[in-house]
Amino acid sequence: MYSQGLIGSGEQTTETPEFLAAFQARIDADEKIEPNDPMPEAYRKTLIRQIGQHAHSEIVGMLPEGNWITRAPTLRRKAALLAKVQDEGGHGLYLYSAAETLGVSRKQMTEELISGKAKYSSIFNYPTQTWADIGAIGWLVDGAAIMNQVPLCRCSYGPYARAMIRVCKEESFHQRQGYEIMLKLAEGSAAQKEMAQDALNRWWWPALMMFGPPDGASEHSDQSTRWKIKRFTNDELRQKFVDATVPQAQRLGLTLPDPALAWNEAEGRYDYGEIDWDEFWAVVKGNGPLNKARVAARKKAWEDGAWVREAAIAHANKRAARQSTALAAE
Amino acid sequence: MSEAEEIPLWEVFIRPRNGLAHRHCGSLHAADAEMALQAARDVYTRRGEGLSVWVTPSAQIVASDPQDRGSLFDPAEDKIYRHPSFYEIPDDVGHM
Numbered sequence: 001m002y003s004q005g006l007i008g009s010g011e012q013t014t015e016t017p018e019f020l021a022a023f024q025a026r027i028d029a030d031e032k033i034e035p036n037d038p039m040p041e042a043y044r045k046t047l048i049r050q051i052g053q054h055a056h057s058e059i060v061g062m063l064p065e066g067n068w069i070t071r072a073p074t075l076r077r078k079a080a081l082l083a084k085v086q087d088e089g090g091h092g093l094y095l096y097s098a099a100e101t102l103g104v105s106r107k108q109m110t111e112e113l114i115s116g117k118a119k120y121s122s123i124f125n126y127p128t129q130t131w132a133d134i135g136a137i138g139w140l141v142d143g144a145a146i147m148n149q150v151p152l153c154r155c156s157y158g159p160y161a162r163a164m165i166r167v168c169k170e171e172s173f174h175q176r177q178g179y180e181i182m183l184k185l186a187e188g189s190a191a192q193k194e195m196a197q198d199a200l201n202r203w204w205w206p207a208l209m210m211f212g213p214p215d216g217a218s219e220h221s222d223q224s225t226r227w228k229i230k231r232f233t234n235d236e237l238r239q240k241f242v243d244a245t246v247p248q249a250q251r252l253g254l255t256l257p258d259p260a261l262a263w264n265e266a267e268g269r270y271d272y273g274e275i276d277w278d279e280f281w282a283v284v285k286g287n288g289p290l291n292k293a294r295v296a297a298r299k300k301a302w303e304d305g306a307w308v309r310e311a312a313i314a315h316a317n318k319r320a321a322r323q324s325t326a327l328a329a330e
Numbered sequence: 331m332s333e334a335e336e337i338p339l340w341e342v343f344i345r346p347r348n349g350l351a352h353r354h355c356g357s358l359h360a361a362d363a364e365m366a367l368q369a370a371r372d373v374y375t376r377r378g379e380g381l382s383v384w385v386t387p388s389a390q391i392v393a394s395d396p397q398d399r400g401s402l403f404d405p406a407e408d409k410i411y412r413h414p415s416f417y418e419i420p421d422d423v424g425h426m
Contacts, residue, residue, distance in 0.1 A: 034396070036393075037396050037397070038396075083376075086372075086376065087376065090372075090373050090374075090376060093358060093373050094356055097356050097357045097358065100339070105336055106331045106336065106337075106359055107336055131331060162356075163356070166355075166356075170377070240369075256334075307338060310336070311363075312337070312360075312361035312362070312365065313335060313361050315361065315362070316361040316362035319361075319362065
């Protein structure tokens with residue numbers, strides 16, 4: 001469910017102008033591009049990277065929330081959080097499958113994640129310190145993800161668009177369960193309300209950063225827009241998110257941690273303060289609070305699971321061999 | 331599994347509740363058919379989407395080549411007489 005602007009892409013196309021024009025004509029006619037269709041190498045690579053980052057984000061995104069499953073305050077909250085984390089795992093799998101249709105293997109993607117080469121949404125490098133963080137993540141992080149993902153349902157690449165439709169259908173519960181947690185805390189004791197406010201203070205800015213660098217600094221937005229991989233710019237999506245979220249915060253009786261936030265009557269939108277892009281880039285480059293722990297957790301899971309994968313394959317091979325011997329004997 | 335061996339890929343088809351045919355809904359990796367079915371249940375039917383699941387090894391699917399799209403499908407394009415609207419029936423005959 002999580003995606004952000006692409007980081008660190010830099011391919012050049014080498015195809016003939018005629019080939020590229022014919023491809024662009026298909027895109028312009030709103031035809032979906034399917035796995036075996038001819039496509040520019042840069043289109044393929046951009047999608048592999050974007051879908052891969054998106055899939056990794058879903059999988060790494062299970063970690064900060066998984067942290068609270070055993071400590072959820074009630075059985076109702078626990079069941080919901082378990083279901084949400086399971087959904088994130090499922091979303092990761094839909095997306096890995098979509099990326100694999102472009103010729104990259106699951107193993108390759110996993111190895112890039114655990115070697116630290118592949119990126120994932122930087123939001124998951126922040127810690128979940130209190131129960132209210134689970135509310136703030138559902139409300140803000142999933143809310144931001146929905147803003148990003150709804151337009152991706154119309155992405156030009158068929159398997160990605162289809163995966164996003166499934167993801168978006170499931171995502172709405174995530175945001176609602178988060179908002180409900182925030183609402184309960186905000187309407188609770190003074191200490192509970194303070195806990196909700198504290199979580200909002202810590203998650204608001206990282207949530208705004210999820211939309212990626214500002215339009216001027218986003219390297220490959222233009223090409224992705226022409227190819228209809230991307231339908232809105234980072235800043236457009238960020239603005240939509242701010243406009244949707246401010247009234248929700250007001251309803252909670254909580255204050256967004258931005259003194260510059262103000263309704264702009266002339267433009268019909270909320271103005272917001274300067275985002276700390278130094279922090280964003282520091283986290284993207286591996287220096288967030290938990291980058292190392294997140295990658296280490298995935299690496300451990302992959303390595304500890306190796307014997308299970310090996311045993312499953314050995315068992316399948318053994319059974320297949322027995323079956324063919326039995327057939328030969330008939 | 332040797333390091334080089336990937337766990338095989340399977341295609342998943344679900345028959346929804348509304349009586350439609352099985353429909354392709356995605357793919358997944360699994361060591362054997364039994365695990366593929368279980369994984370398909372977990373990955374693709376978490377909200378009661380289906381009443382039946384088919385899985386098949388992706389490698390077993392035979393597909394038409396997109397390059398052949400012209401020669402395969404063009405012949406159908408000029409045969410408008412295969413459609414009911416090709417035939418002229420007077421209005422007073424009523425619905426047919």
